[in-house]
């Protein structure tokens with residue numbers, strides 16, 4: 259099996275492929291907010307984002323060796339899992355180099371292999387990684403189905419997928435699939451773009467957050483998509499009043 263280190267040496271394979279207008283728009287938006295991304299993340303989530311990433315780390319198999327963190331941004335998910343002692347070889351892939359650059363200087367970042375790569379067209383052969391993690395990335399995919407297909411292609415049989423995101427509220431969702439209550443949703447929809455405009459100086463980027471959530475899947479719909487693509491042992495874990503959900507499963511191929 260090809261090691262990530264081997265692939266990493268082939269520079270030409272890291273070129274970001276163009277997956278269309280939506281991807282270009284998302285990429286340039288993240289390039290614009292890259293410098294304030296971490297600060298705004300902690301502010302807007304009142305630091306809950308750190309606890310959510312720790313839940314991903316806790317769910318990651320102890321024997322997962324090679325882990326691909328897609329939509330890695332400034333590396334916080336991979337770094338949180340590494341700090342928790344999970345994974346040995348970590349590749350942080352993102353199609354926005356400005357976001358990846360934000361990982362520099364963080365504790366443990368020297369052990370991260372950075373890859374400029376589009377999650378919808380991964381520049382990897384069928385390599386069989388032990389786990390794929392995606393934090394707040396899937397919602398941005400131009401084609402979620404294609405993203406799940408790509409993840410299934412690069413995972414080994416039995417490999418884990420762990421997706422943390424802001425899913426669309428599911429009115430019929432119960433238990434772990436429950437979203438936030440109406441008043442909290444109204445508050446979030448007002449608070450996030452306002453703080454984005456005042457502090458992040460980019461109301462449109464933070465308005466995008468609410469719009470992309472409303473247009474995204476519910477946690478149960480996403481689980482259905484995973485199962486269609488051969489994932490089993492799927493689960494949903496509700497985070498902080500249902501603001502975010504951690505969804506995952508294991509490839510059964």
Ligand SMILES: C[S@@+](CC[C@H](N)C(=O)[O-])C[C@H]1O[C@@H](n2cnc3c(N)ncnc32)[C@H](O)[C@@H]1O
Nearest residue numbers: 288329330331352353354357376377393394398
């Ligand atoms: C909200 S940030 C999340 C960053 C990080 N995972 C975290 O937990 O903070 C979303 C990231 O996904 C990246 N992204 C969105 N769509 C992508 C795609 N198709 N391929 C690769 N990266 C993508 C963006 O560039 C951005 O860095």
